[in-house]
Amino acid sequence: MLCIIGLTTSCHKKDSLVINTSQPAELRNEADSLSWAMGFTLAQNIAKTGIEPNREILVQALIATLDQKQQPMTQEQTYQLLNKLELLAYTNQSKNQQAKLEEARNQEQAYFSDLLKKNPNIKKSDKGYYYEVLKEGNGRKGEPGLVALFDYKGSFTNGQIFDQTFGNCDTVRHVINESIMPGLFDGLCNMKAGSSYRFYFPCEMAFGAKGTDNIPPYSTVIYQVDLYAVTDL
Numbered sequence: 067m068l069c070i071i072g073l074t075t076s077c078h079k080k081d082s083l084v085i086n087t088s089q090p091a092e093l094r095n096e097a098d099s100l101s102w103a104m105g106f107t108l109a110q111n112i113a114k115t116g117i118e119p120n121r122e123i124l125v126q127a128l129i130a131t132l133d134q135k136q137q138p139m140t141q142e143q144t145y146q147l148l149n150k151l152e153l154l155a156y157t158n159q160s161k162n163q164q165a166k167l168e169e170a171r172n173q174e175q176a177y178f179s180d181l182l183k184k185n186p187n188i189k190k191s192d193k194g195y196y197y198e199v200l201k202e203g204n205g206r207k208g209e210p211g212l213v214a215l216f217d218y219k220g221s222f223t224n225g226q227i228f229d230q231t232f233g234n235c236d237t238v239r240h241v242i243n244e245s246i247m248p249g250l251f252d253g254l255c256n257m258k259a260g261s262s263y264r265f266y267f268p269c270e271m272a273f274g275a276k277g278t279d280n281i282p283p284y285s286t287v288i289y290q291v292d293l294y295a296v297t298d299l
Contacts, residue, residue, distance in 0.1 A: 083129070115151050116158035163275050170284035174268045177223060177286060181266065188266070191256070195249045196266040203260020206296040208242050214254050215239050215295040221288045228280050228287075241299060247272055250289060257293045265289045 093099045108128075112119055130137070137144070178196060182188055188198045208214055217237050219230035231238055240246060242254050249271035257263055269275075269284045277283040 083125070085125075111155070114155040114159055116154065117151075166284055167270075167275065170269050170286075174286050178266065178268075191252070193249070193252050193271065194268060195253070195271045197253065197256075198264045198266075199261070200264055200290070201260070201262040203258040203262075203293065205259025205261075207258045208254040208256070208293065208296050210242055210251075210255065211299060212242050213239060213297045213299055214242050214293060215297070216254070216291055216293045218250075218292075219290045223286050223288065232292075237294065242296075250291070253289070253291065254293065257291070259293055259296045262290070262292045265291065 091098075091102060093102060112124075139147075178190075181196065185198065188196050190196050206212075215237055217231045219227060219232055221227045242251065244251055246254075247267070249265060249267035252271075253263065253265050265288065267287050267289065269286055272287045273281050273283075273285060275283050277285060281287070
């Protein structure tokens with residue numbers, strides 16, 4: 067599709083810009099790549115507002131500003147609208163996140179309900195995650211500020227493993243504090259050395275709305291944790 071955008075000064079057409087969007091952009095040099103990156107960032111910021119802009123006016127404003135042409139609004143009016151856009155973007159993001167969180171909660175509720183029917187050994191903690199005792203140890207109990215020595219295996223509900231230390235790397239030695247995942251922090255505080263637990267963490271007790279590079283947002287995750295020792299710092 068050809069998008070023909072008229073660029074005006076005063077009341078008459080001075081020139082026009084023809085943009086061919088039917089083919090992928092050809093980035094011939096660093097300036098082209100940087101230009102695309104700037105456009106990409108601008109478009110993402112616009113999308114966050116939830117408003118579909120008048121694309122002709124948008125590009126016209128962009129070029130007029132780059133060319134330092136006269137603006138149809140005062141600087142004060144522009145900044146007032148930008149503040150409004152920022153508020154709209156925040157409100158829109160909050161609504162989207164809340165909707166996705168509610169959807170994740172409904173899916174998790176169905177998943178955990180089915181899980182409990184299939185495995186009566188699984189219990190619910192007072193913090194909202196679920197766990198199964200595979201082996202109960204009799205060593206020192208985990209507490210905030212103490213050091214835990216443990217191995218773990220993290221997987222999704224479909225069984226796909228996304229991270230593990232078993233046979234993969236050195237056993238983890240970490241202070242039990244809030245720098246680790248919320249669910250794992252509380253889980254370690256409820257285990258004794260020598261124990262092996264399987265935890266089922268809802269997204270809010272795991273990686274939340276942000277996720278990570280290899281864990282999608284709002285993911286329910288399963289962790290098997292073997293706690294070998296609990297020591298002083």
